[in-house]
Amino acid sequence: MFTYKKWSRQTFVTVAIGTALLSGCSPATDSPKDQHLTFVYNFATLSLDPHRDSSYVPLRAGVTETLVRLDDDKLTVEPWLAKSWTNESQTVWRIVLQEDIQFQNGEPLDAAAVKASLERSIRENAGVKNALNIKSITVDGADLLIETQTVYPEFISELVNPNTAIIDIDAKRIDTQPVGTGPFAVSNFSPGTKVDLTRFDGYWGERAKLESVDFLFNEDAGARTMALQSGQADVVYRPEVESVDQLKNKGLTVEAVETFRVHQLTMNVSNGPMQSLPVRQAIDALVDRDELVDHVLQGYATVATGPFIQSFPFAPTYEKQTQRTAVSYLKQAGYTLQDGQMQKNGQPLTLTLLTYSARPDLPLIAQVLQDDAKKIGVTIKIKQIDVPEEYMGSHRDWDLATYSNLTAPRGDAGYYLHATYHPQGGLNFSGVNDPSLTRQLDRLKRTVKPTERNVLAEQIAREVDAKQLNSFLLHPSTLVAYDKTHVKGWKTEKSEYYMITNQLEVR
């Protein structure tokens, strides 16, 4: 017996020492270079193909650029690789390109290269194909002539889409080493883990201040926060909300910026009790938005007054109306409180509310609404679904749904308004078929001039509000944490498109 014991003990001690040596003998990271930044992003991508990657990493990492970009302050579409654009006719756009731009491999960016890149994005991405609606692209000297299939005023704003980024399509391995025109070039890509970026010295704009960037992916908020706390990351996108106070106490900066997303209650207006305007108004009045912001989103959201954040030029300024209660609206709709329940013609008001777990805030919002409704005698039955677009599109056995929408991701209201309120819209789950609204949406579809489009979009948004076609709850914020004494030039953008820029530097 002693033999086994001796052997076992010796083996155990050897293993223990070996493991300790393996795990602790050298530092984890090399000493940082000058002007090197480590950024941790909350989504991972397995492909850097700028025309397919739905995480938009190449654009966010400063590798690629689009023809136009969204100005985060004015929220208007501004020139980028395109210097200017004009309408040659109702369906033909002339795009004038910036001069003397080269790709990161030294190839020149000219009209032919842009044409090839746009054609590839259409070929590779069915969503882009639909969104751009292009019939033909012609090279006209140094310019491009792009003809759309129909009159399509949103065309220019659709070019903000990161999946339309301009790349050299002749470069090898576009999925791991795309060649764009941005201030940083990809030096190495580990799918799902990180992108190593190095400064592109031939950048057409101001040369980047950073020499290199590690663009890391981690989908666990706790791990991202720990990376910042350990000093292994300089900037962290969406740190753990619960750790925000702790980070602030350590002297770190946590920025919260409202996004283009709106959490809303989608209402089924095609059948059931939600066909009645006062019932829709009652549900809208029932929602305590401040409570949702404070308790569900822990303060990191802003109350929504409509689908668009207020800084958009087409977002209406809603006049403050006398606050009516949900009960008064229900009484107007013919409901009375009997035996603790709101009833009409002996039928209690019972609503089915859809929710889904892909956005964790939404089921919580559904529960808060259910509790609030119960207090005034309205029964809300919550139904958990997997894919909201599929369920709402193919079933009519629901009255309300918690849903989250990007309302103007490319700076134009047309996409959201048309998709959500036009009878032919892909996101018209409410079943809206309102002739007056449809006429206005069709007019918007034909209106090219931006100022006129804004006025019209605002009118439509007002009409949506007056008819209470949906109820808008809040705009969730994006959080970014970093050490302001160390990182300079960081800007948390509402669009969430542009992250690693030539303005970033470390001190």
Next chain:
Amino acid sequence: MGRLFVRQTGEALFFLFFMTFGSFALLRFLPGDPVLTLLNIDELSASPEQIETVRRELGFHEPLLAQYIDWLSRVGRLDLGESFMTGRPVLLMLGESYRATFEIAGSGLVLALLLAVPLGTWSACSNRHVVRLTADGVSLIGAAVPSFWIGLVLTDWFAIRLPWLPVMGRDGVLSIVLPAVSLSLALASIYIQLLRVNLQTELAKEYIQIARARGLSEQTIFWKYAFRGSLPPVLAVFTLSLGSLAGGVVVLEVLFAYPGVGKLMVDAVLQRDYPLIQGYILLTTAIIVALNVIMRLVTQHLRPDWRGGGMR
């Protein structure tokens, strides 16, 4: 042995067919539409007609059996198709992810065995209370505490308080340490107990007493008879562990941003990436089946009196 091999291969092929066709059919009946993801319906406008066009282009209107036969014929040419999410070849993506998973799962398993074999044998052979208490303690912690929590604690100690190891990523040997150690504690707990109980059972058997009476050395009795005799159940559990690890260690992969196959599959299922899911099911089933065949052959070699898990 030859007949056994042929029979096992036949069973394996049938199982592969059953799994791939079953999953192919089930995927099509599950809620969720990959076309909506492909068209990025959350951000881009698409009319019902455009959605139908893409659906038709992808062949979703074809009968289920025709779709399956088409997939099977491409598998025959070693073409698992392209991922809906990335457009990259499924075989390439799975290869990359399996490599990452095997790095942490393999290291975790080796560490677990390095911990479990000495501790299990020591506690089986020793009558000292402290030895048993140590073995029980490690087992209990490994079994009761989730590996992600162990991962968080280890990260706090060895990556934040003592900045020796990276918090995340896949950047050399050091980045494997934290996920591997977190995983090894959970795995070791099973093997410590299993090995101890089996060794104690073997050592108490009559043939061990006879071997001692015949004057065989303790070394020979232990290694040639007792230890070897205790291995088949451990091997069976080891094979099961390998099979389950081959499916990915998703929680640790997410926590440490290690791009393994578990995380890849969660994303693929969420986005209904049919080619990727099908490729994964095919490869994982093949790995598990192959492991089982190897385990049975090894077990038979160790204990010729065993046939298919039972003793003659």
